[in-house]
Amino acid sequence: MASGKQPLPNTMVAPDTGEVLTRGVRPFLVSYKGEAINVELPGYYPAGAGEGVHVGDDMAVVDEALRGLKEKIEGLLSPATIRRVRTKLNLSQREAGLLLKVGENAFDKYERGLIEPSGPTSQLLRILDRHPEMVDELR
The missing domain is CATH 1.10.260.40 (lambda repressor-like DNA-binding domains)
Known part of the structure; x- marks a missing residue:
């Protein structure tokens, strides 16, 4: 932020645009070999449409969904x-x-x-x- 202020809790500044992003969840489609499942993906998101930033364990929900699809389709245990x-x-x-x-x-x-x-x-x-x-x- 140009003014030198720190972001509020549950917000961060987008590294590429400088836009303030707010912590939240958005729907995300995970697909594998023709099967798909929607998950709620946590991250920092802009107020409108646009790309979010995912940190820490944010992507764990995607990994879990993908493993579930692999278990269903290929029999690989989650x-x-x-x-x-x-x-x-x-x-x-x-x-x-x-x-x-x-x-x-x-x-x-x-x-x-x-x-x-x-x-x-x-x-x-x-x-x-x-x-x-x-x-x-x-x-």
Whole structure:
């Protein structure tokens, strides 16, 4: 701002235009292989139409929606589904990684969305979700 004033809380100055942006949400369409879902995308937006600025975890809602579409279309399990199944099986992340032979830290990475499990790992988790008693056979 040219006057040297600081922006108000929940506002920021657009780096490219100098316009004051206000914290809010706007609808955003996430699409993947012909499927789509609308999400409310948080960010700093101009008063009228125009591009917003997204900071911190603002894009997490888009990432989550995309993972949900991938789960629906391709069968790749989302981090939330992986966490739910692992918890249902009463396994720590480390135990689950060792039991499924994917490494001690794999479930931490799966559940944080840093990496996606392989197809066979996803399939095995689906089976274990339906038949939790099979965990004992893996041990």
